[in-house]
Amino acid sequence: MSDLLPDHLIDGYKSFLEKRLPGERQLFRELAQQGQHPKTMVIACCDSRTAPETLFDSAPGDIFVVRNVANLVPPYEPDGEYHSTSAALEFAVNSLKVEHVVVLGHGNCGGIHAALSPAVEPLSPGDFIGKWMSLLDPAVRAVGANELMTGRERQSALERIAIRYSIKNLRSFPFVAALEAEGKIAIHGAWVDISSGELWAMDPGSGDFSKMIDE
Known part of the structure:
Protein backbone atom coordinates (compact mmCIF):
# COMPACT_ATOMS: atom_id res chain seq x y z
CA MET A 1 0.00 0.00 0.00
CA GLN A 36 -10.99 26.67 -20.54
CA HIS A 37 -14.05 27.80 -22.48
CA PRO A 38 -16.94 25.56 -21.42
CA LYS A 39 -20.40 26.57 -22.59
CA THR A 40 -22.20 24.78 -19.77
CA MET A 41 -22.03 24.79 -15.99
CA VAL A 42 -23.46 21.81 -14.10
CA ILE A 43 -24.34 22.08 -10.41
CA ALA A 44 -24.43 18.49 -9.20
CA CYS A 45 -24.40 16.45 -6.03
CA CYS A 46 -21.07 15.29 -4.60
CA ASP A 47 -22.44 11.74 -4.51
CA SER A 48 -19.75 9.49 -6.00
CA ARG A 49 -22.33 7.67 -8.15
CA THR A 50 -23.39 10.70 -10.20
CA ALA A 51 -20.43 12.18 -12.06
CA PRO A 52 -21.73 14.67 -14.69
CA GLU A 53 -18.68 14.12 -16.90
CA THR A 54 -19.55 10.42 -17.11
CA LEU A 55 -23.29 10.93 -17.53
CA PHE A 56 -22.85 13.36 -20.42
CA ASP A 57 -19.78 11.62 -21.87
CA SER A 58 -17.88 14.90 -21.74
CA ALA A 59 -14.31 15.55 -22.77
CA PRO A 60 -11.97 17.65 -20.61
CA GLY A 61 -12.92 21.31 -20.91
CA ASP A 62 -16.51 20.63 -22.03
CA ILE A 63 -18.40 21.39 -18.81
CA PHE A 64 -17.66 23.41 -15.69
CA VAL A 65 -18.81 21.39 -12.69
CA VAL A 66 -19.45 22.35 -9.08
CA ARG A 67 -20.61 19.65 -6.69
CA ASN A 68 -22.09 19.93 -3.23
CA VAL A 69 -24.41 17.96 -0.96
CA ALA A 70 -27.79 17.58 -2.72
CA ASN A 71 -26.85 19.90 -5.62
CA LEU A 72 -28.25 22.96 -3.85
CA VAL A 73 -27.88 26.59 -4.85
CA PRO A 74 -28.16 28.95 -1.88
CA PRO A 75 -29.92 32.30 -2.26
CA TYR A 76 -27.91 35.38 -3.15
CA GLU A 77 -26.46 36.55 0.18
CA PRO A 78 -23.22 38.54 -0.18
CA ASP A 79 -22.71 38.70 3.58
CA GLY A 80 -18.97 38.13 3.76
CA GLU A 81 -19.27 34.47 4.73
CA TYR A 82 -17.78 31.55 2.78
CA HIS A 83 -19.92 30.67 -0.23
CA SER A 84 -18.22 28.04 -2.38
CA THR A 85 -21.14 27.37 -4.71
CA SER A 86 -21.93 31.06 -5.11
CA ALA A 87 -18.29 31.80 -5.92
CA ALA A 88 -18.19 29.03 -8.53
CA LEU A 89 -21.41 30.34 -10.08
CA GLU A 90 -20.03 33.86 -10.23
CA PHE A 91 -16.84 32.63 -11.90
CA ALA A 92 -18.68 30.47 -14.43
CA VAL A 93 -21.15 33.18 -15.42
CA ASN A 94 -19.04 36.33 -15.24
CA SER A 95 -15.59 35.03 -16.19
CA LEU A 96 -16.15 31.91 -18.29
CA LYS A 97 -19.32 33.33 -19.87
CA VAL A 98 -21.17 30.00 -19.82
CA GLU A 99 -24.38 29.92 -21.86
CA HIS A 100 -26.18 27.24 -19.83
CA VAL A 101 -26.50 26.42 -16.14
CA VAL A 102 -27.88 22.96 -15.31
CA VAL A 103 -28.98 21.92 -11.82
CA LEU A 104 -28.60 18.13 -11.81
CA GLY A 105 -30.28 16.08 -9.08
CA HIS A 106 -30.40 12.31 -8.68
CA GLY A 107 -32.28 9.44 -7.12
CA ASN A 108 -31.42 8.04 -3.69
CA CYS A 109 -29.74 11.29 -2.66
CA GLY A 110 -28.22 11.03 0.81
CA GLY A 111 -28.58 14.74 1.49
CA ILE A 112 -32.28 14.65 0.72
CA HIS A 113 -32.66 11.59 2.93
CA ALA A 114 -30.91 13.47 5.73
CA ALA A 115 -33.27 16.42 5.32
CA LEU A 116 -36.29 14.13 5.61
CA SER A 117 -34.77 12.21 8.54
CA PRO A 118 -32.90 14.85 10.59
CA ALA A 119 -32.66 12.67 13.69
CA VAL A 120 -30.61 9.99 11.93
CA GLU A 121 -27.02 9.96 13.15
CA PRO A 122 -24.56 11.31 12.24
CA LEU A 123 -26.57 13.65 10.01
CA SER A 124 -28.08 15.63 12.85
CA PRO A 125 -29.43 19.19 12.64
CA GLY A 126 -26.36 20.53 14.40
CA ASP A 127 -23.75 19.32 11.96
CA PHE A 128 -22.60 20.83 8.67
CA ILE A 129 -24.95 18.72 6.56
CA GLY A 130 -27.94 19.49 8.75
CA LYS A 131 -27.29 23.21 8.49
CA TRP A 132 -26.75 23.03 4.74
CA MET A 133 -29.92 21.04 4.18
CA SER A 134 -31.91 23.52 6.29
CA LEU A 135 -32.02 25.58 3.09
CA LEU A 136 -34.87 23.24 2.13
CA ASP A 137 -36.76 23.46 5.43
CA PRO A 138 -40.08 24.80 4.04
CA ALA A 139 -40.24 22.09 1.38
CA VAL A 140 -39.15 19.42 3.85
CA ARG A 141 -41.97 20.33 6.22
CA ALA A 142 -44.55 20.28 3.43
CA VAL A 143 -43.43 16.97 1.94
CA GLY A 144 -42.75 15.31 5.28
CA ALA A 145 -46.23 16.14 6.55
CA ASN A 146 -47.94 14.31 3.68
CA GLU A 147 -48.95 11.03 5.30
CA LEU A 148 -50.45 9.72 2.05
CA MET A 149 -46.99 9.44 0.49
CA THR A 150 -44.59 6.58 1.13
CA GLY A 151 -41.05 7.26 2.23
CA ARG A 152 -39.75 6.58 -1.28
CA GLU A 153 -42.33 8.96 -2.78
CA ARG A 154 -41.35 11.70 -0.36
CA GLN A 155 -37.69 11.16 -1.19
CA SER A 156 -38.26 11.37 -4.94
CA ALA A 157 -40.57 14.36 -4.63
CA LEU A 158 -38.11 16.35 -2.54
CA GLU A 159 -35.24 15.52 -4.89
CA ARG A 160 -37.14 17.23 -7.71
CA ILE A 161 -38.49 20.06 -5.56
CA ALA A 162 -34.90 20.78 -4.51
CA ILE A 163 -33.97 21.27 -8.17
CA ARG A 164 -36.78 23.80 -8.64
CA TYR A 165 -35.79 25.48 -5.38
CA SER A 166 -32.18 25.82 -6.56
CA ILE A 167 -33.29 27.26 -9.89
CA LYS A 168 -35.36 29.85 -8.03
CA ASN A 169 -32.28 30.74 -5.98
CA LEU A 170 -30.16 30.94 -9.13
CA ARG A 171 -32.41 33.72 -10.35
CA SER A 172 -31.85 35.65 -7.10
CA PHE A 173 -28.29 36.36 -8.27
CA PRO A 174 -28.49 39.72 -10.10
CA PHE A 175 -25.93 38.81 -12.74
CA VAL A 176 -27.78 35.59 -13.57
CA ALA A 177 -31.19 37.25 -13.72
CA ALA A 178 -29.88 40.03 -15.96
CA LEU A 179 -28.25 37.67 -18.45
CA GLU A 180 -31.29 35.40 -18.54
CA ALA A 181 -33.53 38.40 -19.25
CA GLU A 182 -31.23 39.32 -22.15
CA GLY A 183 -31.37 35.77 -23.52
CA LYS A 184 -27.64 35.29 -22.95
CA ILE A 185 -27.93 32.42 -20.50
CA ALA A 186 -30.39 29.54 -20.10
CA ILE A 187 -31.21 27.71 -16.88
CA HIS A 188 -32.11 24.04 -16.84
CA GLY A 189 -33.14 21.37 -14.33
CA ALA A 190 -32.46 17.65 -14.66
CA TRP A 191 -32.69 14.51 -12.55
CA VAL A 192 -31.01 11.15 -13.12
CA ASP A 193 -32.09 7.74 -11.84
CA ILE A 194 -28.80 6.19 -10.79
CA SER A 195 -30.22 2.67 -10.85
CA SER A 196 -31.30 2.81 -14.50
CA GLY A 197 -29.32 5.71 -15.94
CA GLU A 198 -32.54 7.43 -17.05
CA LEU A 199 -32.23 11.19 -17.42
CA TRP A 200 -35.26 13.41 -16.81
CA ALA A 201 -35.36 17.09 -17.81
CA MET A 202 -37.50 19.80 -16.28
CA ASP A 203 -39.95 21.75 -18.42
CA PRO A 204 -39.06 25.43 -17.83
CA GLY A 205 -42.70 26.45 -17.94
CA SER A 206 -44.56 23.85 -15.90
CA GLY A 207 -41.70 22.51 -13.79
CA ASP A 208 -42.68 18.94 -14.70
CA PHE A 209 -39.99 16.36 -15.42
CA SER A 210 -40.03 14.11 -18.48
CA LYS A 211 -37.68 11.34 -19.55
CA MET A 212 -35.25 12.52 -22.20
CA ILE A 213 -34.76 9.37 -24.29
CA ASP A 214 -36.92 6.24 -24.43
CA GLU A 215 -34.82 3.17 -25.05
Whole structure:
Protein backbone atom coordinates (compact mmCIF):
# COMPACT_ATOMS: atom_id res chain seq x y z
CA MET A 1 0.00 0.00 0.00
CA SER A 2 1.35 3.41 -0.99
CA ASP A 3 1.77 6.14 1.65
CA LEU A 4 1.32 8.88 -0.94
CA LEU A 5 -1.97 7.95 -2.62
CA PRO A 6 -4.40 5.02 -2.39
CA ASP A 7 -3.41 2.15 -4.65
CA HIS A 8 -6.62 2.29 -6.68
CA LEU A 9 -5.94 5.94 -7.57
CA ILE A 10 -2.40 5.12 -8.67
CA ASP A 11 -3.73 2.23 -10.78
CA GLY A 12 -6.31 4.53 -12.33
CA TYR A 13 -3.67 7.11 -13.15
CA LYS A 14 -1.52 4.46 -14.82
CA SER A 15 -4.53 3.45 -16.92
CA PHE A 16 -5.08 7.11 -17.84
CA LEU A 17 -1.47 7.44 -18.97
CA GLU A 18 -1.57 4.27 -21.02
CA LYS A 19 -5.06 4.39 -22.55
CA ARG A 20 -6.56 7.89 -22.53
CA LEU A 21 -3.77 10.44 -22.53
CA PRO A 22 -2.17 9.33 -25.82
CA GLY A 23 -5.41 10.03 -27.70
CA GLU A 24 -6.12 13.34 -25.95
CA ARG A 25 -2.62 14.73 -25.46
CA GLN A 26 -3.17 17.52 -27.99
CA LEU A 27 -6.46 18.48 -26.32
CA PHE A 28 -4.78 18.75 -22.92
CA ARG A 29 -2.01 20.89 -24.41
CA GLU A 30 -4.54 23.23 -25.99
CA LEU A 31 -6.50 23.50 -22.75
CA ALA A 32 -3.31 24.30 -20.85
CA GLN A 33 -2.25 26.95 -23.34
CA GLN A 34 -5.59 28.51 -24.27
CA GLY A 35 -7.51 28.10 -21.03
CA GLN A 36 -10.99 26.67 -20.54
CA HIS A 37 -14.05 27.80 -22.48
CA PRO A 38 -16.94 25.56 -21.42
CA LYS A 39 -20.40 26.57 -22.59
CA THR A 40 -22.20 24.78 -19.77
CA MET A 41 -22.03 24.79 -15.99
CA VAL A 42 -23.46 21.81 -14.10
CA ILE A 43 -24.34 22.08 -10.41
CA ALA A 44 -24.43 18.49 -9.20
CA CYS A 45 -24.40 16.45 -6.03
CA CYS A 46 -21.07 15.29 -4.60
CA ASP A 47 -22.44 11.74 -4.51
CA SER A 48 -19.75 9.49 -6.00
CA ARG A 49 -22.33 7.67 -8.15
CA THR A 50 -23.39 10.70 -10.20
CA ALA A 51 -20.43 12.18 -12.06
CA PRO A 52 -21.73 14.67 -14.69
CA GLU A 53 -18.68 14.12 -16.90
CA THR A 54 -19.55 10.42 -17.11
CA LEU A 55 -23.29 10.93 -17.53
CA PHE A 56 -22.85 13.36 -20.42
CA ASP A 57 -19.78 11.62 -21.87
CA SER A 58 -17.88 14.90 -21.74
CA ALA A 59 -14.31 15.55 -22.77
CA PRO A 60 -11.97 17.65 -20.61
CA GLY A 61 -12.92 21.31 -20.91
CA ASP A 62 -16.51 20.63 -22.03
CA ILE A 63 -18.40 21.39 -18.81
CA PHE A 64 -17.66 23.41 -15.69
CA VAL A 65 -18.81 21.39 -12.69
CA VAL A 66 -19.45 22.35 -9.08
CA ARG A 67 -20.61 19.65 -6.69
CA ASN A 68 -22.09 19.93 -3.23
CA VAL A 69 -24.41 17.96 -0.96
CA ALA A 70 -27.79 17.58 -2.72
CA ASN A 71 -26.85 19.90 -5.62
CA LEU A 72 -28.25 22.96 -3.85
CA VAL A 73 -27.88 26.59 -4.85
CA PRO A 74 -28.16 28.95 -1.88
CA PRO A 75 -29.92 32.30 -2.26
CA TYR A 76 -27.91 35.38 -3.15
CA GLU A 77 -26.46 36.55 0.18
CA PRO A 78 -23.22 38.54 -0.18
CA ASP A 79 -22.71 38.70 3.58
CA GLY A 80 -18.97 38.13 3.76
CA GLU A 81 -19.27 34.47 4.73
CA TYR A 82 -17.78 31.55 2.78
CA HIS A 83 -19.92 30.67 -0.23
CA SER A 84 -18.22 28.04 -2.38
CA THR A 85 -21.14 27.37 -4.71
CA SER A 86 -21.93 31.06 -5.11
CA ALA A 87 -18.29 31.80 -5.92
CA ALA A 88 -18.19 29.03 -8.53
CA LEU A 89 -21.41 30.34 -10.08
CA GLU A 90 -20.03 33.86 -10.23
CA PHE A 91 -16.84 32.63 -11.90
CA ALA A 92 -18.68 30.47 -14.43
CA VAL A 93 -21.15 33.18 -15.42
CA ASN A 94 -19.04 36.33 -15.24
CA SER A 95 -15.59 35.03 -16.19
CA LEU A 96 -16.15 31.91 -18.29
CA LYS A 97 -19.32 33.33 -19.87
CA VAL A 98 -21.17 30.00 -19.82
CA GLU A 99 -24.38 29.92 -21.86
CA HIS A 100 -26.18 27.24 -19.83
CA VAL A 101 -26.50 26.42 -16.14
CA VAL A 102 -27.88 22.96 -15.31
CA VAL A 103 -28.98 21.92 -11.82
CA LEU A 104 -28.60 18.13 -11.81
CA GLY A 105 -30.28 16.08 -9.08
CA HIS A 106 -30.40 12.31 -8.68
CA GLY A 107 -32.28 9.44 -7.12
CA ASN A 108 -31.42 8.04 -3.69
CA CYS A 109 -29.74 11.29 -2.66
CA GLY A 110 -28.22 11.03 0.81
CA GLY A 111 -28.58 14.74 1.49
CA ILE A 112 -32.28 14.65 0.72
CA HIS A 113 -32.66 11.59 2.93
CA ALA A 114 -30.91 13.47 5.73
CA ALA A 115 -33.27 16.42 5.32
CA LEU A 116 -36.29 14.13 5.61
CA SER A 117 -34.77 12.21 8.54
CA PRO A 118 -32.90 14.85 10.59
CA ALA A 119 -32.66 12.67 13.69
CA VAL A 120 -30.61 9.99 11.93
CA GLU A 121 -27.02 9.96 13.15
CA PRO A 122 -24.56 11.31 12.24
CA LEU A 123 -26.57 13.65 10.01
CA SER A 124 -28.08 15.63 12.85
CA PRO A 125 -29.43 19.19 12.64
CA GLY A 126 -26.36 20.53 14.40
CA ASP A 127 -23.75 19.32 11.96
CA PHE A 128 -22.60 20.83 8.67
CA ILE A 129 -24.95 18.72 6.56
CA GLY A 130 -27.94 19.49 8.75
CA LYS A 131 -27.29 23.21 8.49
CA TRP A 132 -26.75 23.03 4.74
CA MET A 133 -29.92 21.04 4.18
CA SER A 134 -31.91 23.52 6.29
CA LEU A 135 -32.02 25.58 3.09
CA LEU A 136 -34.87 23.24 2.13
CA ASP A 137 -36.76 23.46 5.43
CA PRO A 138 -40.08 24.80 4.04
CA ALA A 139 -40.24 22.09 1.38
CA VAL A 140 -39.15 19.42 3.85
CA ARG A 141 -41.97 20.33 6.22
CA ALA A 142 -44.55 20.28 3.43
CA VAL A 143 -43.43 16.97 1.94
CA GLY A 144 -42.75 15.31 5.28
CA ALA A 145 -46.23 16.14 6.55
CA ASN A 146 -47.94 14.31 3.68
CA GLU A 147 -48.95 11.03 5.30
CA LEU A 148 -50.45 9.72 2.05
CA MET A 149 -46.99 9.44 0.49
CA THR A 150 -44.59 6.58 1.13
CA GLY A 151 -41.05 7.26 2.23
CA ARG A 152 -39.75 6.58 -1.28
CA GLU A 153 -42.33 8.96 -2.78
CA ARG A 154 -41.35 11.70 -0.36
CA GLN A 155 -37.69 11.16 -1.19
CA SER A 156 -38.26 11.37 -4.94
CA ALA A 157 -40.57 14.36 -4.63
CA LEU A 158 -38.11 16.35 -2.54
CA GLU A 159 -35.24 15.52 -4.89
CA ARG A 160 -37.14 17.23 -7.71
CA ILE A 161 -38.49 20.06 -5.56
CA ALA A 162 -34.90 20.78 -4.51
CA ILE A 163 -33.97 21.27 -8.17
CA ARG A 164 -36.78 23.80 -8.64
CA TYR A 165 -35.79 25.48 -5.38
CA SER A 166 -32.18 25.82 -6.56
CA ILE A 167 -33.29 27.26 -9.89
CA LYS A 168 -35.36 29.85 -8.03
CA ASN A 169 -32.28 30.74 -5.98
CA LEU A 170 -30.16 30.94 -9.13
CA ARG A 171 -32.41 33.72 -10.35
CA SER A 172 -31.85 35.65 -7.10
CA PHE A 173 -28.29 36.36 -8.27
CA PRO A 174 -28.49 39.72 -10.10
CA PHE A 175 -25.93 38.81 -12.74
CA VAL A 176 -27.78 35.59 -13.57
CA ALA A 177 -31.19 37.25 -13.72
CA ALA A 178 -29.88 40.03 -15.96
CA LEU A 179 -28.25 37.67 -18.45
CA GLU A 180 -31.29 35.40 -18.54
CA ALA A 181 -33.53 38.40 -19.25
CA GLU A 182 -31.23 39.32 -22.15
CA GLY A 183 -31.37 35.77 -23.52
CA LYS A 184 -27.64 35.29 -22.95
CA ILE A 185 -27.93 32.42 -20.50
CA ALA A 186 -30.39 29.54 -20.10
CA ILE A 187 -31.21 27.71 -16.88
CA HIS A 188 -32.11 24.04 -16.84
CA GLY A 189 -33.14 21.37 -14.33
CA ALA A 190 -32.46 17.65 -14.66
CA TRP A 191 -32.69 14.51 -12.55
CA VAL A 192 -31.01 11.15 -13.12
CA ASP A 193 -32.09 7.74 -11.84
CA ILE A 194 -28.80 6.19 -10.79
CA SER A 195 -30.22 2.67 -10.85
CA SER A 196 -31.30 2.81 -14.50
CA GLY A 197 -29.32 5.71 -15.94
CA GLU A 198 -32.54 7.43 -17.05
CA LEU A 199 -32.23 11.19 -17.42
CA TRP A 200 -35.26 13.41 -16.81
CA ALA A 201 -35.36 17.09 -17.81
CA MET A 202 -37.50 19.80 -16.28
CA ASP A 203 -39.95 21.75 -18.42
CA PRO A 204 -39.06 25.43 -17.83
CA GLY A 205 -42.70 26.45 -17.94
CA SER A 206 -44.56 23.85 -15.90
CA GLY A 207 -41.70 22.51 -13.79
CA ASP A 208 -42.68 18.94 -14.70
CA PHE A 209 -39.99 16.36 -15.42
CA SER A 210 -40.03 14.11 -18.48
CA LYS A 211 -37.68 11.34 -19.55
CA MET A 212 -35.25 12.52 -22.20
CA ILE A 213 -34.76 9.37 -24.29
CA ASP A 214 -36.92 6.24 -24.43
CA GLU A 215 -34.82 3.17 -25.05
